[in-house]
């Protein structure tokens with residue numbers, strides 16, 4: 614009888630031990646399960662990564678620099694642009710049109726240099742046939758460099774392709790021309806935000822500002838395309854507000870010669 618009781622007791626004890634072990638394992642697996650990332654958690658990580666890419670780290674002070682660039686000058690509008698840049702203490706980049714550097718406008722180009730802005734080559738004629746061949750491209754390019762050298766005593770180190778590097782006109786020449794520019798120490802820059810102030814005549818200042826606002830926030834280092842030709846009076850008028858808007862968003866300003874190279878992605882040219 615006593616032996617039977619022992620056996621029953623031993624069985625109960627064994628069952629208790631086994632039961633305890635099972636509970637334990639279950640608890641462990643349950644507690645492990647709480648660390649399996651939920652969809653919500655994954656979304657949070659994705660968002661943090663995105664913020665980190667955008668702003669250089671959570672909680673860190675972010676360096677954000679906007680690069681204002683003006684194409685197709687100099688013109689009668691350029692002094693007003695320079696006045697605003699001076700008043701707001703902002704440096705910018707001017708991609709010049711060689712044919713527009715008339716003798717009367719040489720002082721404007723000199724002022725751009727003297728006030729700390731960067732001068733770059735855009736094109737001599739702004740005609741499609743500059744892309745007719747490698748030679749015609751550099752004939753046009755060299756004419757602007759020569760004119761800039763005559764006026765400022767220096768050659769430009771930055772350049773912008775008319776209609777951007779994605780223009781189909783440039784496609785057959787792109788690699789050869791870009792390699793040659795680089796071998797001459799000249800860096801080409803497209804843009805990733807635009808006032809779209811050359812697309813239609815008489816575009817209003819509010820619209821130019823709204824156009825700039827559409828894309829610059831996607832980048833820590835936006836390159837903003839504006840124009841300072843004679844038809845761009847509204848650009849000059851709204852420039853102060855555009856600068857204020859960028860400042861309020863935490864951007865400082867610099868010229869493109871201090872920025873990493875930027876051309877639109879290769880696949881855009883296919």
Ligand SMILES: [Zn+2]
Nearest residue numbers: 684685775776
């Ligand atoms: Zn242009």
